[in-house]
Amino acid sequence: MARRTHVTIRDxxxxxxxxxxxxxxxxxxxxxxxxxxxxxxLSAIDELGYRPNEIARIMARGRTHTLACLSPNLTDxxxxxxxxxxxxxxxQHGYFLLSASAPDEDTFALLVEQLIERRRTDGLMVINPYxxxxxxxxxxxxxxxxxxAQPRDEQVDSVSLDDEGAGHCATQHxxxxxxxxxxxxxxxxxxxxxxxxxxxxxxxxxxxxITPDPNLVVEGDxxxxxxxxxxxxxxxxxxxxxxxxxxxxxxAVGAIRALREANLCxxxxxSIIGFDDMPLASYFDPPLTTMRQDTFRLGRxxxxxxxxxxxxxxxxxxxxxxxxxxxMRNSTTQYVERR
Amino acid sequence: MARRTHVTIRDxxxxxxxxxxxxxxxxxxxxxxxxxxxxxxLSAIDELGYRPNEIARIMARGRTHTLACLSPNLTDxxxxxxxxxxxxxxxQHGYFLLSASAPDEDTFALLVEQLIERRRTDGLMVINPYxxxxxxxxxxxxxxxxxxAQPRDEQVDSVSLDDEGAGHCATQHxxxxxxxxxxxxxxxxxxxxxxxxxxxxxxxxxxxxITPDPNLVVEGDxxxxxxxxxxxxxxxxxxxxxxxxxxxxxxAVGAIRALREANLCxxxxxSIIGFDDMPLASYFDPPLTTMRQDTFRLGRxxxxxxxxxxxxxxxxxxxxxxxxxxxMRNSTTQYVERR
DNA sequence: ATGAAAGCGCTAACAA
DNA sequence: TTGTTAGCGCTTTCAT
Numbered sequence: 147m148a149r150r151t152h153v154t155i156r157d158x159x160x161x162x163x164x165x166x167x168x169x170x171x172x173x174x175x176x177x178x179x180x181x182x183x184x185x186x187x188l189s190a191i192d193e194l195g196y197r198p199n200e201i202a203r204i205m206a207r208g209r210t211h212t213l214a215c216l217s218p219n220l221t222d223x224x225x226x227x228x229x230x231x232x233x234x235x236x237x238q239h240g241y242f243l244l245s246a247s248a249p250d251e252d253t254f255a256l257l258v259e260q261l262i263e264r265r266r267t268d269g270l271m272v273i274n275p276y277x278x279x280x281x282x283x284x285x286x287x288x289x290x291x292x293x294x295a296q297p298r299d300e301q302v303d304s305v306s307l308d309d310e311g312a313g314h315c316a317t318q319h320x321x322x323x324x325x326x327x328x329x330x331x332x333x334x335x336x337x338x339x340x341x342x343x344x345x346x347x348x349x350x351x352x353x354x355x356i357t358p359d360p361n362l363v364v365e366g367d368x369x370x371x372x373x374x375x376x377x378x379x380x381x382x383x384x385x386x387x388x389x390x391x392x393x394x395x396x397x398a399v400g401a402i403r404a405l406r407e408a409n410l411c412x413x414x415x416x417s418i419i420g421f422d423d424m425p426l427a428s429y430f431d432p433p434l435t436t437m438r439q440d441t442f443r444l445g446r447x448x449x450x451x452x453x454x455x456x457x458x459x460x461x462x463x464x465x466x467x468x469x470x471x472x473x474m475r476n477s478t479t480q481y482v483e484r485r
Numbered sequence: 486m487a488r489r490t491h492v493t494i495r496d497x498x499x500x501x502x503x504x505x506x507x508x509x510x511x512x513x514x515x516x517x518x519x520x521x522x523x524x525x526x527l528s529a530i531d532e533l534g535y536r537p538n539e540i541a542r543i544m545a546r547g548r549t550h551t552l553a554c555l556s557p558n559l560t561d562x563x564x565x566x567x568x569x570x571x572x573x574x575x576x577q578h579g580y581f582l583l584s585a586s587a588p589d590e591d592t593f594a595l596l597v598e599q600l601i602e603r604r605r606t607d608g609l610m611v612i613n614p615y616x617x618x619x620x621x622x623x624x625x626x627x628x629x630x631x632x633x634a635q636p637r638d639e640q641v642d643s644v645s646l647d648d649e650g651a652g653h654c655a656t657q658h659x660x661x662x663x664x665x666x667x668x669x670x671x672x673x674x675x676x677x678x679x680x681x682x683x684x685x686x687x688x689x690x691x692x693x694x695i696t697p698d699p700n701l702v703v704e705g706d707x708x709x710x711x712x713x714x715x716x717x718x719x720x721x722x723x724x725x726x727x728x729x730x731x732x733x734x735x736x737a738v739g740a741i742r743a744l745r746e747a748n749l750c751x752x753x754x755x756s757i758i759g760f761d762d763m764p765l766a767s768y769f770d771p772p773l774t775t776m777r778q779d780t781f782r783l784g785r786x787x788x789x790x791x792x793x794x795x796x797x798x799x800x801x802x803x804x805x806x807x808x809x810x811x812x813m814r815n816s817t818t819q820y821v822e823r824r
Numbered sequence: 825a826t827g828a829a830a831g832c833g834c835t836a837a838c839a840a
Numbered sequence: 841t842t843g844t845t846a847g848c849g850c851t852t853t854c855a856t
Contacts, residue, residue: 152604154833165843170835178841200603202833205544205848212583220569223560230559230586237585242605244551244583246576247569264539265491266581370768399768429709429738431770493849504827509851517825541849544832 153196162190173198213452214267215245216257218274223424224441225273228293231445232271239453241268248280255283262288269456271448276338289459291452293444295338296465303455305448305466309339312437312470313346316391316419319435319472321354324481325389325417330363331376331401333393340365343393343421361385366397373400381408388416388481395420395427395436402430402477417478421470433475444468492535501529512537552791553606554584555596557613562763563780564612567632570784571610578792580607587619594622601627608795610787615677628798630791632783634677635804642794644787644805648678651776651809652685655730655758658774658811660693663820664728664756669702670715670740672732679704682732682760700724705736712739720747727755727820734759734766734775741769741816756817760809772814783807 155173159166164183171179172187179187190196204210213236217225233243244267248254261267263285270290275281281300284290292304320328330347333340344363351358364380366372373392380387381404392398398420402412410416412432420427423438447466455461494512498505503522510518511526518526529535543549552575556564572582583606587593600606602624609629614620620639623629631643659667669686672679683702690697703719705711712731719726720743731737737759741751749755751771759766762777786805794800 152833156833166834167836167843168841171842174835180841183841197598197602197604199833200599200605201540201543201549202848203835204540205850206833206835208835208848210540220559220572221562221565223562226560226565233559233584233586242583242585242600244581245572246581247572259536260539261581263536265536266539370765396765399765403768426709426735426738426765429742430768491849495849505850506827506852507825510826513851519825522825538849541832542851544834545849545851547832547851 152199153194154199155196157194158187158190158196161194162186210266210268211240212242212244212267213269213271213449213456214257214261215243215271216248216254216273216280217245218249218277219247220245224422224439227441228273228445228448231442232449233445235446235449236453241453243271243449251278251280251283254278254280258283258285269452271452274337274339277336289452289455291448291455293448297463301463303448303451303463303465305444305451305468307339307439307444308467308469309342310346310349312421312439313343313391313393314350315346315470315472316343316421316437317347317350318354319419319474320389320391320417320478321350321356323389323417323478326356326481327359327362327387327389329377329380329385329387329390331366331373331390331392331397332363333366333368335365340393347391362387366393368394368396370396370400370403373397374404375400377401377404389478390416390418392418392420395422395424395434398434398436398477399430413477413479414482415484417481419478423473427473428475432477435475435478436473437470438473439470440468491538492533493538494535496533497526497529497535500533501525549605549607550579551581551583551606552608552610552788552795553596553600554582554610555587555593555612556584557588557616558586559584563761563778566780567612567784567787570781571788572784574785574788575792580792582788590617590619590622593617593619597622597624608791610791613676613678616675628791628794630787630794632787636802640802642787642790642802642804644783644790644807646678646778646783647806647808648681649685649688651760651778652682652730652732653689654685654809654811655682655760655776656686656689657693658758658813659728659730659756659817660689660695662728662756662817665695665820666698666701666726666728668715668719668724668726668729670705670712670729670731670736671702672705672707674704679732686730701726705732707733707735709735709739709742712736713743714739716740716743728817729755729757731757731759734761734763734773737773737775737816738769752816752818753821754823756820758817762812766812767814771816774814774817775812776809777812778809779807 155166155169158169169187172184229245236243246257248257273293275292276295290302294306296304332344348358364376366376398418405416420434420436423436427434494505494508497508508526511523568584575582585596587596612632614631615634629641633645635643671683687697703715705715729740737757744755759773759775762775766773
């Protein structure tokens with residue numbers, strides 16, 4: 147015998163012999179209700195199996211208690227763990243996180259329209275805002291946070307990795323091992339983080355008194371295949387190098403495959419350092435030396451920042467920079483002069 | 486000069502000199518409005534920058550156009566790609582997908598209460614419903630779909646992999662290569678899919694006239710470490726085997742490491758087949774032979790089923806079974822008798 | 825083709 | 841402490 151419509155606050159009220167407003171006070175844990183009334187209301191709620199309609203509360207309060215997170219996709223480990231961190235943080239504050247994949251600019255614009263302009267969510271998280279021109283589609287008056295890139299002109303919060311510092315650190319690690327001709331396999335140059343990591347690389351070289359050789363830098367697209375191709379072309383052009391800094395682990399793994407196919411050993415012939423410390427990075431052959439970034443924490447921090455901004459609209463925006471950590475495993479080693 | 490409150494349907498109405506109801510008809514693309522009025526309303530909408538308040542529409546219609554997806558976590562590639570598939574399918578039908586991580590039963594129960602009982606969403610997707618007792622916390626009257634396991638008694642839709650068939654196929658592959666003593670490293674036995682895959686394994690052995698040896702099956706927990714430990718203990722107990730069926734790729738990779746540490750070569754000394762075809766499965770050493778499952782499609786199908794059920798409440802429930810596909814790479818080879 | 829009235833289920837402001 | 845009265849911004853039903 148399914149009820150056509152749900153139990154409402156008024157059903158509870160008449161059952162308990164009070165006004166619906168008193169019921170509202172009880173479910174909102176207001177102080178201003180006597181213990182006896184509260185008890186009566188509570189038992190009526192129990193008896194009728196009443197559950198507040200959250201949509202009605204949102205409507206009356208004008209706040210959705212929901213955050214949106216727009217990411218290029220939901221499957222890349224980096225993104226997925228950012229999202230998981232954000233989701234957990236949001237929920238701890240009584241918010242939900244609605245995450246959606248926006249592979250291109252048009253999808254992004256559509257989602258902003260539906261989620262933000264139509265007021266389904268209170269705030270917006272944008273992962274990699276400077277991939278294409280997506281950042282342009284966000285209206286000025288929405289509270290939001292950028293993840294993975296620092297704002298250019300916009301007045302928004304942001305949380306990102308210290309990519310320049312990490313690129314510097316990775317390169318320095320290789321330099322300390324005695325390497326001088328270090329290849330850099332970058333992400334797409336259009337993405338801020340690729341450029342930042344590359345700048346760290348260049349700076350470290352210069353500090354070591356090395357003039358960067360443009361022949362040693364190759365642009366990849368984060369995929370293992372692109373790392374593979376990069377090394378292949380280097381090898382074909384007989385470019386000399388003894389170490390590689392790959393801007394992510396997937397490209398590092400692809401690079402290793404290309405080296406192996408050319409009968410080059412890692413790390414004896416070529417040292418290679420990756421970036422991310424993806425799951426199973428230590429299970430590749432050889433176990434990958436890499437720059438670990440704590441993406442889960444990045445997601446938490448970003449959600450925290452946004453939550454704060456949503457609840458205190460007058461707050462100044464801020465930029466958070468998280469450090470990366472060098473994880474030494476077996477894909478890098480001391481440089482040895484070859485004949 | 487931020488407006489205190491947003492532009493509403495009534496602002497548009499008075500600007501266009503019509504009733505708010507006519508505006509409603511226009512934004513809902515009703516036929517019953519004259520072209521001239523429509524044009525006037527449209528230009529008023531444009532002029533005032535009106536955007537419908539989605540929460541108000543949800544409230545009035547009694548439908549949220551949102552689905553919830555509860556998953557043990559958001560980062561495992563299997564889950565993440567199911568979710569991505571579901572999200573994309575949902576959005577194509579004008580729905581949003583709110584995905585949340587429910588690592589344990591309590592969190593699950595809380596989320597069901599908040600998302601379903603308080604009517605924030607129209608339907609529920611549950612990944613791995615028989616992990617712990619979570620399935621018990623879902624009220625009878627909610628439309629939902631199980632992912633990754635077939636319903637026991639509940640009347641719900643489900644989409645899952647043909648785990649038994651896949652387990653059978655994986656084992657048969659090893660049998661065809663001449664292996665007779667085949668180890669099975671399972672997932673947690675409490676999960677349905679582990680048991681189904683194990684049943685497929687047992688059945689294949691029996692069909693080949695082999696009496697299954699209980700010493701050859703070890704329970705893992707899906708982690709690489711557990712695969713590693715499993716093989717270590719087998720080796721310590723001097724259990725003889727020439728092949729391994731690992732119920733996921735991560736455990737397979739862990740197993741490979743343990744074998745290598747014992748100076749055993751894969752596949753020359755021991756063949757090994759994994760399960761999932763996770764990203765980079767072909768970049769391990771050796772490239773992994775595995776049973777590929779199309780989790781993205783699984784997510785899409787599940788969302789499609791749920792959407793259908795939500796919009797046609799009288800529909801019969803159904804169970805979908807997706808096939809897995811054998812991907813042959815280099816971690817398995819012909820059995821050769823050793824001294 | 826258009827409008828008036830009622831209501832979705834709740835919270836907020838004000839009275840008593 | 842409790843109740844009354846208005847909304848929140850829409851859709852739906854019923855007139856006209």
